[in-house]
Amino acid sequence: MPTAVELIASRTSLRPRVGVVLGSGLGAFADTLDDRVVIPYGEIPDWPQSTAIGHAGKLAIGKVEGVTVAALAGRAHLYEGYTAKQAAFGIRTLRGLGVESLVLTNAAGGIRAEWKPGTLVLLSDHINLLGQNPLSGANDESLGPRFPDMSEAYSRVFRQAAREAGASLGVELPEGVYAAVPGPSYETPAEIRYLRAIGADLVGMSTVPETIAANHMGMRVLGISCVTNHAAGVIEQKLDHREVLDVGERMKGTLIELLRRTIPRLV
Numbered sequence: 001m002p003t004a005v006e007l008i009a010s011r012t013s014l015r016p017r018v019g020v021v022l023g024s025g026l027g028a029f030a031d032t033l034d035d036r037v038v039i040p041y042g043e044i045p046d047w048p049q050s051t052a053i054g055h056a057g058k059l060a061i062g063k064v065e066g067v068t069v070a071a072l073a074g075r076a077h078l079y080e081g082y083t084a085k086q087a088a089f090g091i092r093t094l095r096g097l098g099v100e101s102l103v104l105t106n107a108a109g110g111i112r113a114e115w116k117p118g119t120l121v122l123l124s125d126h127i128n129l130l131g132q133n134p135l136s137g138a139n140d141e142s143l144g145p146r147f148p149d150m151s152e153a154y155s156r157v158f159r160q161a162a163r164e165a166g167a168s169l170g171v172e173l174p175e176g177v178y179a180a181v182p183g184p185s186y187e188t189p190a191e192i193r194y195l196r197a198i199g200a201d202l203v204g205m206s207t208v209p210e211t212i213a214a215n216h217m218g219m220r221v222l223g224i225s226c227v228t229n230h231a232a233g234v235i236e237q238k239l240d241h242r243e244v245l246d247v248g249e250r251m252k253g254t255l256i257e258l259l260r261r262t263i264p265r266l267v
């Protein structure tokens with residue numbers, strides 16, 4: 001049985017330099033790559049299958065403005081029963097294929113009241129409240145160090161590149177700290193007050209295991225949240241996954257264009 005890296009490398013001669021993970025409702029970018037080869041996750045050995053609604057479950061390798069990109073439409077979450085290590089499997093595979101620059105997108109709740117649904121926010125940092133770390137267990141020294149530095153988990157240079165790409169589109173991109181929680185229940189208003197008090201601006205159920213694994217392997221990371229809703233209790237309104245997907249759908253054109261303009265600046 002081939003490894004995931006071997007299987008993917010056998011399907012295309014393209015060798016990706018940039019990886020992009022597409023969050024809930026944000027998968028459409030994968031269908032815009034030029035000369036693309038698409039591989040359903042089910043055909044890749046050991047790949048965790050995505051079960052969440054709004055997650056397609058496929059890898060697309062193709063080109064954006066001449067840059068070869070691997071896009072993951074759909075990711076594994078802890079609320080599906082996966083471990084943080086499984087959630088990071090795709091990132092390790094991308095590294096094995098040669099990817100050095102990573103863009104992680106997600107849908108998130110906005111803790112700052114001024115961020116209306118549809119706001120795109122660059123991650124400046126994160127808080128891991130998952131209770132798990134993808135690096136727990138024996139360290140593979142060939143991948144990275146036992147105790148990796150996380151003091152610039154989201155690259156400053158990449159954030160600047162994304163801000164410039166956004167400006168060329170007339171989109172301002174504020175920065176914020178992302179708190180990762182296990183889910184799947186949304187937070188209570190008291191939990192959101194707690195998250196605000198500890199310094200979080202956004203809340204979501206993904207991304208952090210991937211960021212940790214990427215930093216371990218020396219990759220540079222850009223994180224982009226699409227604020228799909230005000231977090232619980234920020235305004236008087238109940239949370240609904242339908243709203244999360246609808247806002248993702250509404251923002252997909254802007255996000256695709258932002259990615260198209262940002263990616264060439266990441267290589």
Ligand code: HPA
Binds near residue numbers: 107203
């Ligand atoms: N909380 C957690 N995860 C989310 C949210 C939220 O409000 N919106 C989208 N993903």
